[in-house]
Amino acid sequence: MSQQGYVAAPPYSQSQPGIGGFSAGFGPPSSSHHYGDPNSYSAPQPVVSKSDVPFGSSAPVGPPPPGTHQIGQTNTQNGPSTAGQQPHRFQGPPPQSSTGLSYSPYSHQTQPAYPNTASTSSTAQLANQLSSMQINSYGPGTTPSSCPSGHPASFQGPQLLPPAQQQVALPPGPWIPPPAVKSLCAQPSLPPMVRQDGIPAPVPPNPNLQQLSGQPPGPGYPQQANYGPQMAGSPLSYPGAFPGGPAQLSGPPQKKLDPDAVPSPIQVIENDKASRGGQTYATNIRGQVPPLVTTDCIIQDQGHASPRFIRCTTYCFPSSSELAKQTRIPLAAVIQPFAVVPPNETPLYIVNHGETGPIRCNRCKAYMCPFMQFIEGGRRYQCGFCSCVNDVPPFFFQHLDHVGQRVDHYERPELSLGSYEYVATLDYCRNSKPPKPPAYIFMIDVSYRNIKSGLVRLICDELKTLLDKLPREDQEESSAIRVGFVTYNKVLHFFNVKSSLARPQMMVVSDVEEVFVPLLDGFLVNFQESRSVVISLLNQIPEVFADTNESETIFAPVIQAGVEALKAAECAGKLFIFHSSLPTAEAPGKLRNRDDKKLLNTDKEKTLFQPQVNAYEALARDCVANGCCVNLFLFPNQYVDVASMGLVTMYTGGTLYKYNNFQLDADSSQFLSDLRRDVEKKTGFDAIMRVRTSTGFRATDFFGAIYMNNTTDVEMAAVDCDKAVTVEFKHDDKLSEDSGALIQCAVLYTSVSGQRRLRIHNIGLNCSSQVADVYKTCETDALINFFAKSAFKAILSQPLKTVRDILVSQTAHMLACYKKNCASPSAVSQLILPDAMKVLPVYINCLLKSCVLMGRPEIPMDERAHQRQLVMSMGVAETQLFFYPQLLPIHSLDLKSDVVPAALRCSEERLSEGGVFLLANGLSLFLWLGVSAPPELIQGLFNVPSFAHINAEATSLPDLDNPFSKKLKAILEHLQGQKPYTMKLVIVKQREQPEMLFRQLLVEDKSIYGGGSYMDFLFCLHKEICQLLS
């Protein structure tokens, strides 16, 4: 089995063990729970009742057709539990180094809102240690594949381009490990240091940092000058162990280190923009490293998938598993199969071989692609994945030219392009029947609070226009998607909106234990045909429930109702659920408040990320098995247990939107923008993804908003343009440097028009036995995506501290291996970073500090669960921005230019009292105003005379006819761009309360919640690397 790789599964795996065995429904049937309808919608008995409220006349509703919707007796709650029970990557014991130092009690209640003093003196102190820092770069002439053997030249790194690698020289001596740690990296030549709280001796200005302007000072530069005892308080254990107490922060102001001495993410981003921005990037070369995800360019598919679809952690795999283990670089691809292709690039071609269907390798079932080698005059082809020689089907035969290429090579997308689609045949459809177009079901919580807040009316009003914008195929005039409507509180209300009706009809289902759909005909309709009935319904819903006093809600039965409706209609689809409160009504999936702060930083913290009842996992399986994607719009004003409520959304490829303390005035535009974008989004339904590889390696782990029923098929009830699946690969044999490492991702899905299709993405990577080749082609942004997702998956099964320790340890291993194999021996005491990874430490530190991995009582658990869920489905561009936010200086805008100003590093050091800054991470957006911001700028943006007059409650800027305002509005629009979530603007005035939130995103600084600064982390890493190499 194993050497054959992914042998011959049927194209669409019909049998779905574990899913098929479950019939729908929850739990044992209980006849004792019948809940009457409290809202005067007639009798609770029978459970289906015709509405007597003004939904019009007629048609008594009969019982459901026998057998169709009756829920069997199966108890789905006994299904195997999947989430949270499968430790994957993070299984090792925690590294020994991170012992001892616990959270120092960071009494941030006593902190002023603007804890300037602390961080400044902290920085000053670090400056002492860092004043010996030296950043060395090997010149551009060095070929990285041959490890540099000469003397490293010292440069002030970031300015030198393109450096082959970057060295940060940290004298190892002074970093005294905490007592509990083994002696790590003390150099024999250095005097033994004692840990003490003394004040470091004044340090001479670092000659390195001042003398250098591209001039190598020569190898003899003294690196270990006398720096005295440093790092009082020892920030060595990581994370959360950086004591920020005043004891360590006292002392006279010290000389500040120039932060530009350490690698800057902004510099890396800007350099790549400068060298590759605006150009055409052709994907014609195997293993070539694409432009950074932050660089705008035009992608031309010439045989490998666009980096919009696939990005890899490295574009050159180690040729053996031994080498892979040595480097510890994760081998992974981040696949975003439905990524938006901009209008100036070519959309995917669709190949249609009619009834024959796609051409596939007989043995490994890989699809025809540029990696197939035609032989014997074109009569046969050898599979690039498994080497099997296949006959070319007669209809597909073509002669070869003088170089052995088919003469129709460039006429066929499947021979010459990295990405394309196939029209699938009936073999690829459920029950061998062509699929029906998908359906969207809108399910609105009409309990007291949603009615009173105006939310229900807002949703209904919006849908009246939004339903005209349902997604459709480019060539079609209107959308084939059908729509249906449900409202609910403690019971469910279904609506018949059949076009022939004069008015809509409501049917109440009060048996929430065994939900069924009370009508087939008239529930899912074409909006264009039923427009008047639907509009009438949307007008009436807010009125009908206007006087409700029902505050309890159900939740799981709502999803169950949706999936039953799709089953009955035999189609895939999406549920749009608008919900506000913890579902406490007596029903399956009932939840209690379990927001227990005492569990933070204990071994039980992980349970807070797991669902509290099994019902949701069973429900998720049922949804995935039936192509039912669940989008959840949450409007909580207290704890709602996102970890439980969001589980089905996560497993079904849906999106969870959350609007805390929703206020109609302040939050409508954010919510409506999210809703519109989601409804209009390009989406593949009822999808199953398979990743095939050439021999020698295989996909072993998958991370994303996905469901895995076996080890190879990635099931997604739906997959939209924003969702990315991160796939990890492992060796099972040696890889050939000649043939490289080939990857083919195939997504079988149903289109918006109901056509079954296959979307194929191919990419070829290089292989090498040289360590340096692997490091040279790494992509830090993809690495961070991988590390974030694997860590966020691991926290379901392991203590957070273990997960953080493993992240640090693995980063240190990667860098240590590089240093050992690729750096000059003379660099023994230096922190050496490969060029392609030089900002890896700052990003890893941002990940370590994220609120998901760092439990603090101040951070609501729902927020952590929400962020965890969002990150799991993010693509590379999104994780890059999320972990390293964009900080833009607004006061220095060039009003004449359309160019967005270059971003600044995310540190307080970059702020100024006289400035105005935008800060965005894809979820949050802040406009920070310094107390001395120029009055003319304030006038221009807010139309008020001074800082004091600015209303910080506003969530948007006034539309003003002046260049400042117009320019900022344009920048805001650009920032929002193609982002999956609408960011709500928060105005932050310097030294006022909301500044705490803003400062959380200044990720290079020490976090108020205990995470260390970028500098702290470099020391920590350096220590670990020294330990590994000693």
Ligand SMILES: [Zn+2]
């Ligand atoms: Zn094959």
